[in-house]
Amino acid sequence: MNKIITVSREFGSGGRELGKRLADALEIPCYDHEIIEMIADHHGFDKNYVAHISEKDIRAAYPLTIGHRFTPAPLVINMSVQVAVTQQKIIKQFANQGSCVIVGRCADVILCEMHPMNLFVYADQPSKLSRCAQRMPEGENLSPSELLRKMRQIDKDRAAYRGLFTDISWGQKEGYHLCINTSGHEIKSLIPPLAEYVSQWFTKNTV
Amino acid sequence: MNKIITVSREFGSGGRELGKRLADALEIPCYDHEIIEMIADHHGFDKNYVAHISEKDIRAAYPLTIGHRFTPAPLVINMSVQVAVTQQKIIKQFANQGSCVIVGRCADVILCEMHPMNLFVYADQPSKLSRCAQRMPEGENLSPSELLRKMRQIDKDRAAYRGLFTDISWGQKEGYHLCINTSGHEIKSLIPPLAEYVSQWFTKNTV
Numbered sequence: 001m002n003k004i005i006t007v008s009r010e011f012g013s014g015g016r017e018l019g020k021r022l023a024d025a026l027e028i029p030c031y032d033h034e035i036i037e038m039i040a041d042h043h044g045f046d047k048n049y050v051a052h053i054s055e056k057d058i059r060a061a062y063p064l065t066i067g068h069r070f071t072p073a074p075l076v077i078n079m080s081v082q083v084a085v086t087q088q089k090i091i092k093q094f095a096n097q098g099s100c101v102i103v104g105r106c107a108d109v110i111l112c113e114m115h116p117m118n119l120f121v122y123a124d125q126p127s128k129l130s131r132c133a134q135r136m137p138e139g140e141n142l143s144p145s146e147l148l149r150k151m152r153q154i155d156k157d158r159a160a161y162r163g164l165f166t167d168i169s170w171g172q173k174e175g176y177h178l179c180i181n182t183s184g185h186e187i188k189s190l191i192p193p194l195a196e197y198v199s200q201w202f203t204k205n206t207v
Numbered sequence: 208m209n210k211i212i213t214v215s216r217e218f219g220s221g222g223r224e225l226g227k228r229l230a231d232a233l234e235i236p237c238y239d240h241e242i243i244e245m246i247a248d249h250h251g252f253d254k255n256y257v258a259h260i261s262e263k264d265i266r267a268a269y270p271l272t273i274g275h276r277f278t279p280a281p282l283v284i285n286m287s288v289q290v291a292v293t294q295q296k297i298i299k300q301f302a303n304q305g306s307c308v309i310v311g312r313c314a315d316v317i318l319c320e321m322h323p324m325n326l327f328v329y330a331d332q333p334s335k336l337s338r339c340a341q342r343m344p345e346g347e348n349l350s351p352s353e354l355l356r357k358m359r360q361i362d363k364d365r366a367a368y369r370g371l372f373t374d375i376s377w378g379q380k381e382g383y384h385l386c387i388n389t390s391g392h393e394i395k396s397l398i399p400p401l402a403e404y405v406s407q408w409f410t411k412n413t414v
Contacts, residue, residue, distance in 0.1 A: 122380065171380070173329065179386035185408065193407050196400035203396065 003028065003099040003202050004116035006108040008162075008170065011154040012128030014187040015121030018180070018194075019103035021187060025195035026101070031094050033104035040086040047093060084164070104158075108175065109165040117201050120176040127183040177201065210235065210306040210409050211323035213315040215369075215377065218361040219335030221394040222328030225387070225401075226310035228394060232402035233308070238301050240311035247293040257300040291371070311365075315382065316372040324408050327383040334390040384408065 005022065009015020016032055023030030043049050088110050094100055095111050108118040132147055142150065159170035168175040178197070212229065216222020223239055230237030250256050298314050301307055302321055315325040339354055349357065366377035375382040385404070
């Protein structure tokens with residue numbers, strides 16, 4: 001049985017790192033929003049292209065560290081319908097190829113017919129600010145208040161993007177199977193039991 | 208280090224069962240709202256009494272099965288301040304005695320200075336209705352709509368009771384460290400990885 005795991009997250013909560021590490025623990029690929037956006041922007045939707053690339057190929061061509069993307073997220077209202085549709089197709093293609101973790105891009109809603117397990121990752125404000133400050137790229141010297149403004153704007157954009165697909169609000173726990181508060185904890189340490197929980201969730205012991 | 212775990216839950220989500228099974232897996236006692244209410248009603252707050260009873264003594268005197276309490280919850284607005292204060296003292300006394308799971312009674316807020324790990328257990332409506340219908344006591348034949356009304360009333364009472372202690376709403380994920388959606392799953396099957404997660408959460412690997 002394919003395990004499709006989606007990760008939605010607040011900016012600075014470590015959700016992207018969690019998705020990547022969880023995928024590593026489960027030995028399945030992780031596709032994050034940067035990968036999906038990059039393919040959509042550079043290649044459009046070419047089923048053959050998407051089917052024949054691996055997560056590793058993409059990362060080799062476009063190295064990403066576990067951290068944040070600090071370049072400003074495009075305002076979702078400016079995203080063309082064509083790009084959004086292309087991203088959806090890419091997400092579905094990845095999910096059809098087998099078990100995977102998909103971070104962001106409303107994959108939980110886009111893939112709902114495939115019954116993914118949907119995680120939401122969040123944290124309190126001091127933890128998020130601290131995580132962002134630690135991982136701020138060189139040359140970007142935001143003050144705490146500028147960082148806070150940026151965090152809020154990115155989360156607002158994510159919520160608005162989700163609003164294009166569903167009425168269930170971004171971050172509303174009813175839309176997820178597990179909501180994980182990472183405040184004050186290293187993501188790495190939470191992964192082994194989380195991977196066990198996810199594996200158990202996919203076994204056939206439903207009521 | 209003491210592990211204090213609190214469980215808040217929607218009626219019918221299996222939160223009480225989850226708390227009991229989690230405590231068994233961690234080999235620590237579980238105190239649920241029935242135990243706390245029973246002591247408060249029958250004994251008031253007697254530090255010596257509370258310190259010298261074990262969860263097993265209470266269960267021997269007042270057997271509880273893993274299930275629901277279907278007798279109507281008292282409307283919280285009718286709970287005397289004296290009883291609420293007594294319950295709080297009993298909860299603190301239990302937590303001071305060592306690691307334990309406490310289900311309900313706003314233990315997460317009452318014990319916040321002891322840094323408990325706070326879980327919230329929830330489920331979708333069909334799952335909750337199905338669980339309640341399966342466990343309805345003999346002689347109680349509620350129709351689905353009556354059951355739904357009862358479920359909603361009990362959750363409303365829980366939210367109102369919480370409102371006496373804190374501004375963070377009942378069920379708002381920010382107030383909890385892990386929110387667990389049990390829809391369509393056997394509680395029993397989720398316990399082993401959950402117990403691992405909880406144990407890991409208490410280890411010293413904070414950031």
